[in-house]
Amino acid sequence: MTTVQERLRSYGPGALVALVVIVLALLYPQYVESLGDLPLIGDFIPALSSMVIMIVFTMMAVGLNIVVGYAGLLDLGYVAFYAAGAYTSAWFASQQFDQWTFHFGSVGISKELPGIHLSIWLVLLIAGIFTALAGILIGLPTLRLRGDYLAIVTLGFGEIIPQVVRNGDNVFGFDLTHGTFGISPIDSPGFGSVGETLGLPLNYQQSFEREQWFYWTALALLLLTVFCSIRLRDSRLGRAWVAIREDETAAAAMGVPLMRTKTWSYAIGAFFGGVAGAFYASFKSGAFPADFYFNISVFLLCMVILGGMGSIWGVIVGGMILGYLNVEGLATLGSELQQGGIDFDPTKYQFGFYGVIIVLMMLFRPEGLIPERRHKREFELGVADTPLDDVTHEGADTDREPKND
Amino acid sequence: MAATGLTETLDRLRKSGLTALIGYGLVGLVGVWLVVNLIKTPTEFINIGLIGLTNGAIYGLVALGYTLVYGILQLINFAHGDVFALSGLVASTMIVSVLGLEQDASVLAILGGMLVTLLVITVFFALVNATIELVAYRRLRRAPRLAALITAVGMSFIVQNISLAIYDVNFRSVPSFIPRSEVIGIGNVTYSWNKLAVLVITVPVLILLTWFVRETKQGKAMRAVAQDTEASAMMGINVNRTISVTFAIAGALAGAAGIVYLLQFNMRYDTGFELGLIAFTAAVLGGIGNLSGAVLGALVIGFIQAFNEGLTWYTPGSDWTRTIVFGILIMILVFRPEGLLGERTPEGA
Numbered sequence: 001m002t003t004v005q006e007r008l009r010s011y012g013p014g015a016l017v018a019l020v021v022i023v024l025a026l027l028y029p030q031y032v033e034s035l036g037d038l039p040l041i042g043d044f045i046p047a048l049s050s051m052v053i054m055i056v057f058t059m060m061a062v063g064l065n066i067v068v069g070y071a072g073l074l075d076l077g078y079v080a081f082y083a084a085g086a087y088t089s090a091w092f093a094s095q096q097f098d099q100w101t102f103h104f105g106s107v108g109i110s111k112e113l114p115g116i117h118l119s120i121w122l123v124l125l126i127a128g129i130f131t132a133l134a135g136i137l138i139g140l141p142t143l144r145l146r147g148d149y150l151a152i153v154t155l156g157f158g159e160i161i162p163q164v165v166r167n168g169d170n171v172f173g174f175d176l177t178h179g180t181f182g183i184s185p186i187d188s189p190g191f192g193s194v195g196e197t198l199g200l201p202l203n204y205q206q207s208f209e210r211e212q213w214f215y216w217t218a219l220a221l222l223l224l225t226v227f228c229s230i231r232l233r234d235s236r237l238g239r240a241w242v243a244i245r246e247d248e249t250a251a252a253a254m255g256v257p258l259m260r261t262k263t264w265s266y267a268i269g270a271f272f273g274g275v276a277g278a279f280y281a282s283f284k285s286g287a288f289p290a291d292f293y294f295n296i297s298v299f300l301l302c303m304v305i306l307g308g309m310g311s312i313w314g315v316i317v318g319g320m321i322l323g324y325l326n327v328e329g330l331a332t333l334g335s336e337l338q339q340g341g342i343d344f345d346p347t348k349y350q351f352g353f354y355g356v357i358i359v360l361m362m363l364f365r366p367e368g369l370i371p372e373r374r375h376k377r378e379f380e381l382g383v384a385d386t387p388l389d390d391v392t393h394e395g396a397d398t399d400r401e402p403k404n405d
Numbered sequence: 406m407a408a409t410g411l412t413e414t415l416d417r418l419r420k421s422g423l424t425a426l427i428g429y430g431l432v433g434l435v436g437v438w439l440v441v442n443l444i445k446t447p448t449e450f451i452n453i454g455l456i457g458l459t460n461g462a463i464y465g466l467v468a469l470g471y472t473l474v475y476g477i478l479q480l481i482n483f484a485h486g487d488v489f490a491l492s493g494l495v496a497s498t499m500i501v502s503v504l505g506l507e508q509d510a511s512v513l514a515i516l517g518g519m520l521v522t523l524l525v526i527t528v529f530f531a532l533v534n535a536t537i538e539l540v541a542y543r544r545l546r547r548a549p550r551l552a553a554l555i556t557a558v559g560m561s562f563i564v565q566n567i568s569l570a571i572y573d574v575n576f577r578s579v580p581s582f583i584p585r586s587e588v589i590g591i592g593n594v595t596y597s598w599n600k601l602a603v604l605v606i607t608v609p610v611l612i613l614l615t616w617f618v619r620e621t622k623q624g625k626a627m628r629a630v631a632q633d634t635e636a637s638a639m640m641g642i643n644v645n646r647t648i649s650v651t652f653a654i655a656g657a658l659a660g661a662a663g664i665v666y667l668l669q670f671n672m673r674y675d676t677g678f679e680l681g682l683i684a685f686t687a688a689v690l691g692g693i694g695n696l697s698g699a700v701l702g703a704l705v706i707g708f709i710q711a712f713n714e715g716l717t718w719y720t721p722g723s724d725w726t727r728t729i730v731f732g733i734l735i736m737i738l739v740f741r742p743e744g745l746l747g748e749r750t751p752e753g754a
Contacts, residue, residue, distance in 0.1 A: 068551075072549075072551060074551050074554060074555070076558070141735065141738070141739040142735070142738065142739075145738055145742060148479070148480070148481050148550065148554050149689075149738055149742070151481070151554060152481060152685060152689070152734070153734065153735055153738055155682070156682075156686075156731035156734050156735055157731070157735070159682070159727055159731055160727065160728045160731045160732065163724070163725070163727050163728050164728060166724075167724050167725060167728075294678070298558055298562065301555070301558070302559075305555060348569070349566050349569065349570065351562045351565070351566060352562055352563055352565070352566025352567070352569070352570075353566075354559075354562060355558075355559040355560065355561070355562025355563040355565075355566065356559070356563060357559070358555060358556065358558065358559030358562070359541055359556050359559040359560060359563065362545065362548075362552050362553075362555055362556040362559065363541070363544055363545070363556070366548065366552055378549060379548065379549070379552070382547060382548070382549065
């Protein structure tokens with residue numbers, strides 16, 4: 001057995017940096033206001049509520065990284081998992097199904113309130129599991145396809161699910177999703193009266209320090225995701241993912257079960273997307289079909305690419321940078337420019353901007369800002385990424401008429 | 406492991422041919438649905454079919470661009486749909502502002518104007534598409550396939566935002582200088598001039614393309630590179646030039662599609678995204694890399710979309726169009742990944 005000291009030493013200076021960052025992040029609510037008073041950069045400091053959104057999206061990016069970064073499967077429909085998570089939270093913690101009244105661990109609301117109201121903590125777990133199952137269902141028919149087909153099928157699912165949600169207000173007479181109006185309000189997390197005696201808020205939404213509590217919870221969820229992600233990467237499963245990513249045929253020859261391993265990456269990636277989606281829905285107290293569109297998937301993918309595919313720290317950095325630009329940065333920049341007399345609205349072109357980032361990164365630094373060692377070598381040396389199961393793709397017009405040649 | 410169990414079951418199903426049975430069953434259901442609709446409302450059915458034919462022709466032009474590029478590089482060129490949208494927008498400027506074609510222009514002016522527009526737009530967007538390949542994809546030819554694919558997604562957003570920057574969020578259209586009066590009308594079945602115009606442009610383009618790929622030296626080079634890049638390089642084919650030419654042709658097709666689309670509908674900066682996806686679905690449906698497959702797939706998708714939006718008996722309606730199109734895509738990939746006209750490998754896929 002290694003002692004704690006030895007283990008700490010084996011992590012190197014990275015662990016110390018991580019620790020400092022975590023402490024600084026935990027204390028962020030304490031000093032955010034004084035940061036806002038700083039000259040020049042003061043306006044650019046993200047508010048606490050923006051930080052919550054940034055962290056939620058970073059969490060999704062870390063989840064997507066499991067699929068794209070570890071297993072090398074391009075998922076262009078991650079937004080579907082986000083939507084699944086958000087709607088799970090809307091189903092189990094709102095008045096959507098007001099034909100039933102069922103309360104379990106709900107906090108800060110009247111027990112007579114119709115609808116299903118489970119504790120949000122439980123809902124987060126349910127959302128994760130439900131989304132993971134959805135991931136398996138999507139994955140089973142599609143994961144045997146070659147990488148680019150998989151991308152397009154996931155994209156298809158990402159497009160189908162919002163439309164199903166939008167049209168889901170009359171599923172054989174049953175109002176499942178409340179159509180374009182979305183479902184709102186959604187219950188808020190809290191610790192109930194038991195927690196109140198310990199100084200924790202009964203219900204976040206009703207608490208005076210609402211944003212602070214949401215922030216800390218988001219941070220805790222992110223840390224949990226990161227922890228799981230690191231443990232997974234170093235596990236047997238994680239090594240199997242890397243093996244498949246680098247050479248599917250060789251991995252299969254070594255006894256790695258391809259389908260099962262890929263499906264797991266899908267399910268686990270989906271799990272975190274679902275939890276993040278459910279938490280976000282609870283934070284903004286609603287799930288609306290307009291929130292789930294293709295651009296979100298690309299936005300998340302851009303975070304992973306900017307940071308470095310497969311590199312957790314990279315993805316966190318990429319996620320926070322892009323999350324910041326999306327939530328606040330570009331808007332602030334726009335208003336600053338406006339004050340400077342330049343009439344240019346950067347938020348309008350934000351996705352063009354992400355497109356530029358994606359292309360530039362892929363061309364000049366495909367391994368990302370903080371590269372993962374192994375991925376970097378793959379980009380330098382190449383991989384054998386021809387799928388094991390494949391269909392032929394003959395050339396333009398194929399060679400079916402040899403008489404013409 | 407429930408997942409594995411299911412996979413194995415799926416595998417067994419695939420081998421026993423039950424998947425094929427389910428597939429044919431689904432196709433049969435669609436057939437029944439079409440026949441019942443035809444019997445109930447025959448004139449509408451034919452009218453809607455003509456709309457489907459027109460839309461399918463447009464999808465076909467775009468789908469060919471996907472399939473050409475995929476055939477040669479195994480790359481889904483996501484930017485293709487956005488190049489199409491930009492070409493349509495530029496064509497609208499050209500028709501309205503540069504040429505100033507009006508609704509009451511003479512037939513000669515309209516014909517001449519359209520020909521000039523077609524020529525300028527196809528040449529320009531051939532260059533644009535070849536440039537995209539040169540700038541974004543060429544460096545990644547030896548990189549993992551994921552890298553090029555991701556770059557294509559990025560390029561798609563860049564092109565889309567170029568359209569947004571130039572044309573803002575408003576829809577653009579051209580005056581309906583091609584009359585919407587009917588060419589032929591039998592009873593209530595009508596076929597209008599503006600629908601015919603789509604075919605008048607599309608069919609020659611297809612013939613030209615087929616001739617080019619089949620008969621010319623460059624076309625043969627394209628097929629050779631698509632089959633085996635290294636071997637064709639050894640035979641003295643200039644691979645880089647061949648790939649550039651392929652992208653140029655795809656760009657020209659996108660340009661032609663943009664003009665044709667503009668004759669029928671309004672378009673704006675993001676029109677290309679959805680249409681691109683539909684066209685890609687069409688290419689996969691027909692068997693990606695296969696030119697006639699792309700056109701066939703596009704016609705099928707065009708018909709399905711038109712019937713879904715137009716028919717009345719047990720029809721999901723336009724709210725579900727996107728779901729149906731992508732549902733087809735997923736079904737095709739599950740039941741017949743090589744597409745309608747594709748062929749299976751000897752090893753069995």
